Amino acid sequence: MSSNYEPLAPYPPGTSPLRGAMKDTFAYSTVKERLPVILTKCVDTLSRELHARTLAAPSSPADAEKAAEAKHIIAEISKLVYELQRDRPLQPLTDTEEDVGVWNATLASLAAKGPATWYQLPWLFIECYLYRKIHELFILTVHWKEYDIFATQQKETSFSGSVKSMEELAKHLRDVQTRTLNDDEQKTVLREFVHFCLWGNQTDLSLLQDVAHADMHKMQQTSAAGLKQLEEKVIVNDTQALLQEIEGITAGRVDIIMDNAGFELYSDLILADWLVHAGVAKLVVFHAKRIGWFVSDTTSRDFHWTLDAIQKHAKAIGDDNLDSRIERWRGLLAAGTWRLQVDPFWTLPYPFWQIPTAGAELYADICKSQLLIFKGDLNYRKCVYDLDWKTTTSVEDALGGLCDARTPPLVMLRTCKSDPAVGLRAGQAEELDRADPKWRVNGKWGMIQFRPRTQT
Numbered sequence: 001m002s003s004n005y006e007p008l009a010p011y012p013p014g015t016s017p018l019r020g021a022m023k024d025t026f027a028y029s030t031v032k033e034r035l036p037v038i039l040t041k042c043v044d045t046l047s048r049e050l051h052a053r054t055l056a057a058p059s060s061p062a063d064a065e066k067a068a069e070a071k072h073i074i075a076e077i078s079k080l081v082y083e084l085q086r087d088r089p090l091q092p093l094t095d096t097e098e099d100v101g102v103w104n105a106t107l108a109s110l111a112a113k114g115p116a117t118w119y120q121l122p123w124l125f126i127e128c129y130l131y132r133k134i135h136e137l138f139i140l141t142v143h144w145k146e147y148d149i150f151a152t153q154q155k156e157t158s159f160s161g162s163v164k165s166m167e168e169l170a171k172h173l174r175d176v177q178t179r180t181l182n183d184d185e186q187k188t189v190l191r192e193f194v195h196f197c198l199w200g201n202q203t204d205l206s207l208l209q210d211v212a213h214a215d216m217h218k219m220q221q222t223s224a225a226g227l228k229q230l231e232e233k234v235i236v237n238d239t240q241a242l243l244q245e246i247e248g249i250t251a252g253r254v255d256i257i258m259d260n261a262g263f264e265l266y267s268d269l270i271l272a273d274w275l276v277h278a279g280v281a282k283l284v285v286f287h288a289k290r291i292g293w294f295v296s297d298t299t300s301r302d303f304h305w306t307l308d309a310i311q312k313h314a315k316a317i318g319d320d321n322l323d324s325r326i327e328r329w330r331g332l333l334a335a336g337t338w339r340l341q342v343d344p345f346w347t348l349p350y351p352f353w354q355i356p357t358a359g360a361e362l363y364a365d366i367c368k369s370q371l372l373i374f375k376g377d378l379n380y381r382k383c384v385y386d387l388d389w390k391t392t393t394s395v396e397d398a399l400g401g402l403c404d405a406r407t408p409p410l411v412m413l414r415t416c417k418s419d420p421a422v423g424l425r426a427g428q429a430e431e432l433d434r435a436d437p438k439w440r441v442n443g444k445w446g447m448i449q450f451r452p453r454t455q456t
C-alpha cells in the first residue's frame with residue numbers, strides 16, 4: 001500500500017457527495033435508521049457470546065480477560081451508536097494497521113473542509129469508516145482479534161436459507177455442461193449465468209436484517225423462467241454488449257470484485273465455473289475483503305467457509321452432484337485456474353476513481369485482466385463515487401478515473417440499493433418513479449452496466 005496519502009478525488013463541477021444530512025435520500029435513512037440497527041445487532045451478538053459457556057462465569061484469568069474485552073467492545077459500540085445518533089464528529093483511528101494513515105489523513109482532509117460529523121461527511125466515507133472502526137475495536141484486543149462479528153450470527157446462519165437454491169443451480173449447471181450446445185445455446189446459457197449473478201446480489205444481509213432465513217429461497221433466482229420475468233426489471237441492460245465482449249475472450253483472465261458471501265458468492269462461482277468450462281477464462285481472480293465489511297461482504301474466510309459448508313450439506317443430504325461441484329472448485333483453486341486475492345485497497349475510503357493512483361499496485365495487476373466484473377451496490381457506489389449524479393449522466397463521466405485507457409472492459413452487476421444511478425435514458429427515472437417510487441433502493445431493480453475499453 002502506498003504511504004503517500006492522497007486526498008479524495010475532487011468532485012466534478014455540479015456534483016456533490018451524498019450525505020446523511022440530505023433528508024430525502026437513502027443516505028439519510030441509512031444513517032438515521034439502518035446503521036444503528038446494524039450496530040445494535042453487533043452488541044446483541046457479542047452479549048450472547050459473553051453470556052455463553054465459559055465467559056458467563058470465567059474460571060481462568062484468560063477467560064476473565066476475554067470477558068472484560070468483550071464488555072469493553074460492547075461499551076465502545078454503544079458509544080458509537082450514541083455519537084452517530086447525535087451527529088458527533090468522527091474520531092481518528094488508533095490502531096497500528098498499515099491502512100490507519102490513509103483513514104486518518106482522509107478524515108483530516110475532510111475535516112479541514114467542514115464539520116466532520118456522521119451526517120455531514122460523505123455517506124460513502126462514514127459508512128466505510130464504521131466498518132473499519134468496528135474492525136479496530138476487535139483487533140485492539142488480545143482475545144477477539146480474529147473474531148468476525150458478522151460471521152456466526154448473520155453470514156453463517158443465513159446460509160441455511162440458501163441451500164435449496166444452491167442445489168437447484170448446481171443441477172442446472174450440470175445439465176448445461178453435459179449437453180453439446182450450439183453457439184446460440186451457449187450464448188443463452190452465458191446470458192442466464194450473468195443474470196443469476198446479478199440477482200444473486202439481492203440477498204444482502206445489511207438490508208435484510210428482518211427477513212427470515214427460510215424466506216430467502218423465495219427471493220433467489222434459480223430458473224430460466226424466473227429470470228425471464230425479471231428481464232423488465234433490468235433498467236440498464238448492456239447484456240448484449242457484455243456477451244459480445246466475452247465472446248471475444250479465449251483463455252483469458254476475468255476478475256470478479258466480489259460483494260456478499262452466501263448465495264451471491266455462490267452465483268459468482270457458478271458464473272466463473274461456466275467461463276472456465278466455455279474456454280473464456282483460464283484464470284478467474286476473485287477479490288475478497290480484508291476485514292468484515294458491510295455485514296455480508298465476502299472475506300477469504302467466508303469464501304472457504306462457504307465451500308466447506310456447501311460440501312458438508314451436500315454429503316449430509318447425499319447430493320453427489322453438489323458434492324462433486326465443490327470438489328471441482330477446490331481443484332480449480334488448487335490448480336491456480338481460480339485465484340482468491342485480498343487487496344487492502346477494497347477496504348480503504350477511496351472511491352474506485354482512485355485505483356490507478358492510490359491503488360497503483362492493484363491497478364497494475366487488474367489491468368492484466370480482460371474483464372472486470374464489479375458486483376453489488378457498494379461497488380457500484382464506489383465506481384461512480386457516490387455522487388448526486390443526474391441519472392442521464394454518461395457511464396464514462398460517472399466512472400471518472402476508472403475510464404483510464406489502461407482500464408480493462410468492465411461491467412457493474414448491481415441490484416439497486418442506494419441513490420446513485422447513471423446511464424439512464426432521458427425520462428426513464430421519471431417513468432421508474434411512477435412505476436415504483438422506491439426503485440433506487442429496494443433491490444427489486446437491477447443494472448448490467450458495461451463499459452468497453454476506452455479507445456485511444
Ligand SMILES: O=P(O)(O)OC[C@H]1O[C@](O)(CO)[C@@H](O)[C@@H]1O
Pocket residue numbers: 030034127201204206207259260294375376377378379381417418
Ligand atoms: O451488498 P451491496 O449490494 O453492496 O449493498 C450494500 C448496501 O449497503 C449500502 O451501502 C447501504 O448501507 C447500500 O449501498 C446497499 O444497500
